[in-house]
Amino acid sequence: MITLPILIPFASIILLLLFKNIVFKRFISITATLLLLVSSIYLLNIVHVQGIQVMHVGNWPAPMGIPLVIDMFSAIMLVMSGIIGICISIFSTSNVGRQRELYHFHPLFNALLLGVNGAFITGDIFNLFVWFEVMLMASFCLLVLGNEKAQLEGAIKYITLSLLSSFFFIAGIGLIYGETGTLNMADLARIIKEDNSMLMNTSAMLFFIAFGIKAAMFPFFYWLPASYHTPPVAVSALFAGLLTKVGVYGLIRSFTLFFIHNTSFWHTLLLVTAGATMLIGVLMAASQNDIRRILSFHIISQIGYMIMGLGIFTPLGIAGAIYFIFHNVMAKTNTFLVAGILNHLKGSYHLKTLRGVYNERPLVALLFFIPAMALAGLPPLSGFFGKFLLVKAGLESQQYVISFFALLVSIITLFSMIKIWNKAFWQEDQNTPTAKTKLSIALALPCIVLASLSIALGIGASFFIDLTTIAAEQLLNPDHYIKAILGGATP
């Protein structure tokens, strides 16, 4: 049962390679992502009712084999990737173009979902590395699909830094294995808990850098704004939604489960980088003029909030971070998709030429307004509750500086969203309007779904906060996780 999030994309890749007809390809892709979403919601329900689900692949008992584990945190992440999957598969049908669809856009897209879901449910650090590589390889191919010059150039920057992070990651894994003799996360957590003389700081730093590059944290983020605006916007939105969050997932998983010593050093480091990530990301966003680049820098800035929740390291902080990840993925993907709609309507991403959308297309303006204000954190939209939880957790644990930065960055985020709003939507278009381009349902539907999710996350916040609180409690008491995998008995 819990292999479904891996099996569905895998089966659809095989099916997609068999058919040449574009309509079949779209149908398979949309059906597969819909099934993925349904099965991940089902899994979330199972985990909510029955607790952590474990499967030992090939019936090898832990810690020998590779376990697949779904706890609350993984389940929430799976639902998130399911929602993004279905939205992007619908949006891509009228965005990426026939040529790209013929040249295997859909299989690559499913391969990316396969890698992301695999990373969320594996319980073995080397297997996590392999899933990361599946995801990265698919993202490389998606990034260069189409062979435009800007895409190739962005890909060189993205690939170089991704490869560096992979090698740091595998070096960290090798050192952990040399020190503890195990790769199973639960076994590792058990060993480290019993013996706190282990030399884990080198591995922890290597993991921190590797996940930090993938999550686009402060000193390591330069690949992101250099590459995310080059592919078609459906691909950008997919990357913006899912890729960096897998890095954040890795950080939260490893720093709650097995890098649990020297907490004063690590949590201070996490908080300092979180603050710097937030502030520098948003300041660079405020100075840009291409909508996609503004949004790319906002991704970086918002990553800071997630790391902040991890650095505070209280149940409320972690719950806030998970809630914030979910909210951010919905809102951020949505803003990218609306940027794509603007490009379809007006043929530009640039604030110098985009004008007067509000008068011509009030609905599109509304579709941008909701996720933009959710990102800025206005109540009753989803971002408000994410930031509220994080700042509350910060103030309760006397982290005043980071809480201040969180609020300050929130204001600058609002400023740069208003900058887009004023120029692209409110300013009058001096040119005589050309014939109206028709807005297809495939473009509008995903945005409507994501916008209503942003509203639902805000209005039904207490329900979602309950779920993330359960996830945070499971993360901060790893005994259940260890017991679920190792079966209570110590081998």
Place this chain on the structure above:
Amino acid sequence: MEVILAISIGLLYAISVYLLLRRSIVKLILGIMFLSNATNLLVFTAGGLTHGKPAFIEQEQQTPPENIADPLPQALILTAIVIGFGLIAFTLVLTYKYHSVSGTEDLDQVKETDKFE
């Protein structure tokens, strides 16, 4: 043995950092190759070296004897080599495509996507 391997790992890392900092894209890729090999050797050495004891057990034995070589680091490295090979091949093709589109191989010229407009 560990000392020799440690020195050669350090040497490989030094070479790769030097190459990564050069301006040519081809040297950058060579740097990545060296980095991948240095990392593989590091994993191999950190996993523990056992001299002259193969990673096999006798047919009738149920548990491995003492001092047997650990096959797991070798399996890890094998996986890492295969993945690294695929990635390097992809990067080489990418560089070729980029060169044929832009005509440059100088990393200082690769700044179009970072331009502020």
